[in-house]
Amino acid sequence: MVLILNGKRLSQELAEELKAKIVLINHMENRPKLAIVMVGDDAASEIYVRNKLVYAKQVGILTELIKLNKNASQSEIFDTVTELNGNDTIHGIIIQSPLPDQSYQDLLFDRVNADKDVDGFSAINIGKLCNGQRDCFVSCTPLGILTLLERNNISLAGQHVVILGRSRIVGRPLSILLSQKFENCNATVTLCHSGSKNLTDIAKTADVLITAIGKPKFVSKEMVKEGAVLVDVGITKAKDNIHANGYKLYGDIDFDDVYCKCSAITPVPGGVGPMTVAMLMQNTFQAYTKLAANA
């Protein structure tokens, strides 16, 4: 019996839990508020941002979407962030990536005040996570994966987790989080990437295999150990003549091929994606709570 790790359903359960907390806030004029800075009009980003706005509304988090022209100057973008840093009614700030010009992405992420950096992308937040300091924001996708496993009673302690993909947004922080001596973590973690040799051999040793590479159906059953837990972060849109909207979404894992071999698996869509949004709102609420306590 294969367990389907249903992130869509869990994200809705978490929405109800968060909503119940937010509804208790008396001061309606100072509810948790998330600012989303978007530069340009990347089509995928539009969808991601819409999902965030819908979920925020559902749980009672206020939002402010700041859309800058794709030709906005670097200083204009930086000034926007600086202003949001100083705005007391804003508790969380995210920069929707990708940026049209990625050359200053690191600097921009670091510009976000660490206490409002609810994506956890700034050097100071990821550095604190490395050092095992708990007073940091953990990136939403890693945190979403951990929560999804946790709520499905899948323990990582001592288990061998193999991660394919070392992006700064998913693979890298995930590898750091899961190998920390935190509750439900404490895994042995292997971080693989496009330059890794013997990838199949390494993947096959994984108790938990997590893919975040963006290569449709890359993982077949030859790469999977019998009984492994599979988590698929990849999501690629491919043209398709069968589906009504003209395309289909594919994960990094060949779902049908591996299904009989694994013990649990995330679907794509409906697995990790909705968990990322849920964690963003949890982080925003955490930022609000902390900032309110210090006010």
Next chain:
Amino acid sequence: MVLILNGKRLSQELAEELKAKIVLINHMENRPKLAIVMVGDDAASEIYVRNKLVYAKQVGILTELIKLNKNASQSEIFDTVTELNGNDTIHGIIIQSPLPDQSYQDLLFDRVNADKDVDGFSAINIGKLCNGQRDCFVSCTPLGILTLLERNNISLAGQHVVILGRSRIVGRPLSILLSQKFENCNATVTLCHSGSKNLTDIAKTADVLITAIGKPKFVSKEMVKEGAVLVDVGITKAKDNIHANGYKLYGDIDFDDVYCKCSAITPVPGGVGPMTVAMLMQNTFQAYTKLAANA
């Protein structure tokens, strides 16, 4: 033929290279200067600090050793660091660990100005390393290991590196550094720890096995793949009736047992230890160069 990775010899070669650069500095009144803050009188720390002072003198880096009483208050220690941060004649600052009270270690490391944090322990420096930002200080032991391998023409690209021990000073930053897409890095890295299951099986898959756990002779030939490169960071002092000084130093690896199975190995002592000191002085010179450029 087993290659002995002689860190002692390499650290001396690097000392000559660094000395040749420092001697070119005309302004003798503003030579690179390292401040070492030491709290209490830990016996091992005394030896480490002495080694640093000797090497600094050899290469022409000035030093200031600030010894605080083991009962020094937290605020006294923090004020010392703040003062050093503001002192323009100091280019690098390190806090010799362990501290008598480790409860505020993280905060203290973070107090060191990132531009003077030549141990690379602050959240901001380790966070930048995570994010692949090059303008950071990399911790000295990880950097020393990388340099030792590099200068011995051992390439890590695509290789499977297994690290035993996830300390914030060695194992953790090393795992991050070696898996970055930097020159001579780009390895597949597995980070293991005391809670890891099937440690022997995992260690045996390593092309490069690095130990930093402080358990004498923990690694025997059963844990080593034929032809592996072995790097031993552990150093434990054990009483001994044979040696004149009454003790012997042991690494984490059972040198005699694994010798015939590996292709290269670091001795203990004389392997990684001297490289750590050499990298500290390289980092200090780097801090000096950067601070001088901005002055």
